[in-house]
Amino acid sequence: xxxxxxxxxxxxxxxxxxxxxxxxxxxxxxxxxxxxxxxxxxxxxxxxxxxxxxxxxxxxxxxxxxxxxxxxxxxxxxxxxxxxxxxxxxxxxxxxxxxxxxxxxxxxxxxxxxxxxxxxxxxxxxxxxxxxxxxxxxxxxxxxxxxxxxxxxxxxxxxxxxxxxxxxxxxxxxxxxxxxxxxxxxxxxxxxxxxxxxxxxxxxxxxxxxxxxxxxxxxxxxxxxxxxxxxxxxxxxxxxxxxxxxxxxxxxxxxxxxxxxxxxxxxxxxxxxxxxxxxxxxxxxxxxxxxxxxxxxxxxxxxxxxxxxxxxxxxxxxxxxxxxxxxxxxxxxxxxxxxxxxxxxxxxxxxxxxxxxxxxxxxxxxxxxxxxxxxxxxxxxxxxxxxxxxxxxxxxxxxxxxxxxxxxxxxxxxxxxxxxxxxxxxxxxxxxxxxxxxxxxxxxxxxxxxxxxxxxxxxxxxxxxxxxxxxxxxxxxxxxxxxxxxxxxxxxxxxxxxxxxxxxxxxxxxxxxxxxxxxxxxxxxxxxxxxxxxxxxxxxxxxxxxxxxxxxxxxxxxxxxxxxxxxxxxxxxxxxxxxxxxxxxxxxxxxxxxxxxxxxxxxxxxxxxxxxxxxxxxxxxxxxxxxxxxxxxxxxxxxxxxxxxx
Amino acid sequence: xxxxxxxxxxxxxxxxxxxxxxxxxxxxxxxxxxxxxxxxxxxxxxxxxxxxxxxxxxxxxxxxxxxxxxxxxxxxxxxxxxxxxxxxxxxxxxxxxxxxxxxxxxxxxxxxxxxxxxxxxxxxxxxxxxxxxxxxxxxxxxxxxxxxxxxxxxxxxxxxxxxxxxxxxxxxxxxxxxxxxxxxxxxxxxxxxxxxxxxxxxxxxxxxxxxxxxxxxxxxxxxxxxxxxxxxxxxxxxxxxxxxxxxxxxxxxxxxxxxxxxxxxxxxxxxxxxxxxxxxxxxxxxxxxxxxxxxxxxxxxxxxxxxxxxxxxxxxxxxxxxxxxxxxxxxxxxxxxxxxxxxx
Numbered sequence: 001x002x003x004x005x006x007x008x009x010x011x012x013x014x015x016x017x018x019x020x021x022x023x024x025x026x027x028x029x030x031x032x033x034x035x036x037x038x039x040x041x042x043x044x045x046x047x048x049x050x051x052x053x054x055x056x057x058x059x060x061x062x063x064x065x066x067x068x069x070x071x072x073x074x075x076x077x078x079x080x081x082x083x084x085x086x087x088x089x090x091x092x093x094x095x096x097x098x099x100x101x102x103x104x105x106x107x108x109x110x111x112x113x114x115x116x117x118x119x120x121x122x123x124x125x126x127x128x129x130x131x132x133x134x135x136x137x138x139x140x141x142x143x144x145x146x147x148x149x150x151x152x153x154x155x156x157x158x159x160x161x162x163x164x165x166x167x168x169x170x171x172x173x174x175x176x177x178x179x180x181x182x183x184x185x186x187x188x189x190x191x192x193x194x195x196x197x198x199x200x201x202x203x204x205x206x207x208x209x210x211x212x213x214x215x216x217x218x219x220x221x222x223x224x225x226x227x228x229x230x231x232x233x234x235x236x237x238x239x240x241x242x243x244x245x246x247x248x249x250x251x252x253x254x255x256x257x258x259x260x261x262x263x264x265x266x267x268x269x270x271x272x273x274x275x276x277x278x279x280x281x282x283x284x285x286x287x288x289x290x291x292x293x294x295x296x297x298x299x300x301x302x303x304x305x306x307x308x309x310x311x312x313x314x315x316x317x318x319x320x321x322x323x324x325x326x327x328x329x330x331x332x333x334x335x336x337x338x339x340x341x342x343x344x345x346x347x348x349x350x351x352x353x354x355x356x357x358x359x360x361x362x363x364x365x366x367x368x369x370x371x372x373x374x375x376x377x378x379x380x381x382x383x384x385x386x387x388x389x390x391x392x393x394x395x396x397x398x399x400x401x402x403x404x405x406x407x408x409x410x411x412x413x414x415x416x417x418x419x420x421x422x423x424x425x426x427x428x429x430x431x432x433x434x435x436x437x438x439x440x441x442x443x444x445x446x447x448x449x450x451x452x453x454x455x456x457x458x459x460x461x462x463x464x465x466x467x468x469x470x471x472x473x474x475x476x477x478x479x480x481x482x483x484x485x486x487x488x489x490x491x492x493x494x495x496x497x498x499x500x501x502x503x504x505x506x507x508x509x510x511x512x513x514x515x516x517x518x519x520x521x522x523x524x525x526x527x528x529x530x531x532x533x534x535x536x537x538x539x540x541x542x543x544x545x546x547x548x549x550x551x552x553x554x555x556x557x558x559x560x561x562x563x564x565x566x567x568x569x570x571x572x573x574x575x576x577x578x579x580x581x582x583x584x585x586x587x588x589x590x591x592x593x594x595x596x597x598x599x600x601x602x603x604x605x606x607x608x609x610x611x612x613x614x615x616x617x618x619x620x621x622x623x624x625x626x627x628x629x630x631x632x633x634x635x636x637x638x639x640x641x642x643x644x645x646x
Numbered sequence: 647x648x649x650x651x652x653x654x655x656x657x658x659x660x661x662x663x664x665x666x667x668x669x670x671x672x673x674x675x676x677x678x679x680x681x682x683x684x685x686x687x688x689x690x691x692x693x694x695x696x697x698x699x700x701x702x703x704x705x706x707x708x709x710x711x712x713x714x715x716x717x718x719x720x721x722x723x724x725x726x727x728x729x730x731x732x733x734x735x736x737x738x739x740x741x742x743x744x745x746x747x748x749x750x751x752x753x754x755x756x757x758x759x760x761x762x763x764x765x766x767x768x769x770x771x772x773x774x775x776x777x778x779x780x781x782x783x784x785x786x787x788x789x790x791x792x793x794x795x796x797x798x799x800x801x802x803x804x805x806x807x808x809x810x811x812x813x814x815x816x817x818x819x820x821x822x823x824x825x826x827x828x829x830x831x832x833x834x835x836x837x838x839x840x841x842x843x844x845x846x847x848x849x850x851x852x853x854x855x856x857x858x859x860x861x862x863x864x865x866x867x868x869x870x871x872x873x874x875x876x877x878x879x880x881x882x883x884x885x886x887x888x889x890x891x892x893x894x895x896x897x898x899x900x901x902x903x904x905x906x907x908x909x910x911x912x913x914x915x916x917x918x919x920x921x922x923x924x925x926x927x928x929x930x931x932x933x934x935x936x937x938x939x940x941x942x943x944x945x946x947x948x949x950x951x952x953x954x955x956x957x958x959x960x961x962x963x964x965x966x967x968x969x970x971x972x973x974x975x976x977x978x979x980x981x982x983x984x985x986x987x988x989x990x
Contacts, residue, residue, distance in 0.1 A: 142690075142966070142969055142973060143693070144969055146927075146928040147697075147961065147966070148697070150946060150958055150962070151950075151958055151959070153950050154950045154958045155701065155708065156708075227817075235931075235932050238932065239931065239932070241951055254825065258828075261828055261833065268829070272822045276817045276818055279816070279817045280817040283813075283816050283817060284813075376894055378894055407896065408896070409896035414894075417890075419887055422886070422888060423888055426888070426984070427984055427985065428909070436897060436905075437895050437896075440895070440896055440901075472985040472986075474985065475985075485891070488891075
């Protein structure tokens with residue numbers, strides 16, 4: 001029993017926190033001018049619906065007005081003119097708000113009374129309840145709602161209640177499904193689990209803890225539903241099915257206008273505009289509530305700066321036979337953020353020679369992938385190359401125009417990603433997609449492209465390439481998908497292949513096969529490989545040289561064997577020490593304390609010093625430069641002499 | 647249950663021998679499409695029974711069926727005549743069984759007021775509504791998809807136009823849009839007829855002219871919804887890893903947008919269009935009334951107002967059948983578009 005007593009206040013505290021969210025939601029809502037306009041307009045309409053019939057008791061059932069003044073436009077006596085029976089349009093508009101609002105209210109109430117319990121039960125309880133609700137939804141989507149409403153109105157003539165409630169009932173299951181989706185994630189939350197374990201009843205948990213949390217989505221769908229109900233109410237009133245003349249209603253007034261459209265078109269506008277504004281107010285209010293509640297858990301909406309289309313001119317770069325295939329010089333990349341551009345890669349330089357395999361190593365969040373993606377200028381989220389050069393094949397990729405860039409992508413630099421299963425389009429056969437790549441880079445016939453596809457699939461050592469070409473991506477295993485992705489990357493015969501964590505998503509046995517394949521391809525095609533990984537085992541399998549990155553910077557660079565034997569940067573040492581493959585070398589498997597700092601909050605001086613066991617006061621005072629203590633070895637550490645081989 | 651037994655029968659047939667992969671996939675696809683169709687049709691039967699029996703249940707529940715149908719103004723003789731014609735003097739299940747027996751032979755009864763057979767009314771008026779709906783679907787798909795895709799790819803002015811249009815399509819009911827179109831194009835500009843319908847057989851050009859305004863009124867909401875949904879779907883797809891990899895592969899933008907991504911988006915397009923078709927069916931009630939088109943929608947509303955139960959009943963059944971068929975076609979299209987639907 002003590003458990004219950006302990007869990008109850010805990011769970012209730014969490015729930016009441018979300019209840020207290022509603023005034024906050026209201027405050028956020030009232031900060032939006034559009035939402036305020038919508039609420040104000042709806043309050044005016046509701047006010048008219050309540051007050052006008054009391055103030056103007058004779059209007060609603062007025063058979064005819066001044067028959068000498070029929071179908072007049074706006075005058076000083078009749079501000080909005082008169083209808084076909086000489087009645088004042090403004091008065092009827094105000095009085096007619098009542099049946100409209102009552103009709104909307106009837107449908108809304110019927111919908112909510114059914115859909116909220118159904119949706120909550122389906123989402124929270126799951127199982128057969130969920131299946132029944134799903135089945136009801138399918139059923140309600142297969143029923144012509146309007147026809148059922150008309151059947152009701154045939155049997156119960158002029159009964160707005162029957163018509164609007166029927167509408168609400170038929171449309172409820174579809175709304176319940178939305179509430180169900182909003183309930184599902186809440187069920188998984190800890191305080192709900194705590195409440196359940198402590199033995200609280202389902203009914204208690206649902207009403208006290210789940211319902212307050214889905215209030216936001218319910219308001220949104222209720223508001224949007226009200227907009228639809230208003231259209232239905234005015235429409236049915238226009239058809240004369242739910243409001244009996246002479247009683248005033250917006251729909252009936254539009255009907256009067258349409259009947260007299262040739263002689264006096266004006267009549268359709270006052271009721272039409274009032275109605276359209278009310279529909280819009282409900283709809284926009286729903287949107288505003290959704291945005292306001294989204295604002296609660298996400299940061300302020302990011303306004304992305306318009307992508308600058310810099311007048312890119314391909315600048316020729318002087319190269320000689322000895323120059324490397326790729327040379328990245330002082331590359332700096334920024335990503336947009338709410339507080340202005342944030343540097344994610346800072347002054348990165350490295351080279352890759354023809355046929356060489358270079359590994360970019362570091363924890364995730366160090367800028368490896370961003371660095372690699374800048375090589376083909378496919379930066380995520382409108383990222384930009386803010387400085388430096390990327391020299392490849394005698395051109396600076398950083399300033400290459402888009403159309404020339406396309407020839408580089410796939411044609412000179414290929415890419416394989418860490419998620420082979422989603423890197424192919426699910427809607428097309430493998431062979432078709434590969435043929436598209438082949439024909440993009442080679443001017444060949446369809447038939448020749450098909451033959452080339454089979455060749456490519458064979459070259460990545462897939463058995464039965466003809467059968468694989470006929471498959472859809474979802475019919476491939478992870479290893480097969482990565483082979484297909486490699487085959488596609490080879491379609492343009494690139495000189496450099498970027499392999500971004502190519503084995504992370506694969507089983508261990510498949511990993512080894514893919515690495516072997518990459519090694520074979522590198523040798524056979526004399527293709528350079530830029531390997532991005534955090535796994536030293538993968539690095540050792542494939543790479544000739546390694547570039548270690550930390551928090552946007554290169555911290556160490558060198559040929560693989562000496563770098564692994566005598567790392568000259570504490571980060572490299574720590575990274576090697578924490579690698580399970582090298583557990584035999586170092587006695588204790590040590591993890592690096594702390595995490596990689598996020599871009600924008602990099603520490604002063606050496607980026608690694610807060611996590612570094614060797615750090616001294618100097619490390620935090622000024623930026624540390626790359627130094628070259630040995631031939632072909634560079635490190636961004638001022639204490640490297642402690643690590644030098646003796 | 648039926649579906650499962652089918653599957654069981656298929657598996658050893660295909661799994662055992664070395665069937666070429668393509669033939670295998672096609673066979674599976676075909677059997678799955680077929681199973682989907684059979685399932686839909688089997689579900690349609692109870693659905694039609696529920697929908698068509700509703701009015702019988704409702705009328706008998708009121709206690710005085712003839713009076714309910716004819717209204718308070720009818721004489722006792724008229725009420726007795728209707729009670730007899732519709733069989734209201736018999737138990738409700740006998741009434742329904744009687745109706746059903748005739749319905750499966752294509753006899754849906756006769757109008758209480760004109761005595762015209764319901765099936766005749768429906769077949770006379772169906773072409774009008776069909777022209778209206780097919781025209782509106784055509785306009786919706788062509789303009790909606792174009793706007794959606796183009797505004798997703800280009801953004802800018804067209805994106806804002808799509809936003810404004812979707813708001814207009816949301817807030818302006820078809821009957822009021824129709825009225826405004828009449829004011830502008832018929833009353834003020836005299837370009838098009840305000841009301842009326844000319845059958846295609848009589849004059850194709852007049853037929854087209856008589857449909858321009860109704861189709862515009864009926865398709866505005868559809869165009870707006872489809873444009874918005876297509877744009878959102880397109881933006882979703884363009885953010886996918888496989889699109890990023892297509893860019894990385896140097897595939898030209900026009901192929902990425904219009905060949906690759908459009909096929910991924912078309913699944914959502916089919917869903918929205920099939921939903922819009924149902925909304926349009928509803929819209930015909932209002933639009934046909936505004937433009938005085940002699941279709942199903944206008945007779946539906948008029949019969950409901952008059953209490954002409956057999957006609958209301960007949961159109962309800964017809965609408966239900968149409969929706970079942972629309973969903974059926976949508977299901978088949980899903981399986982043709984997305985191989986994963988076939989697999990799941």
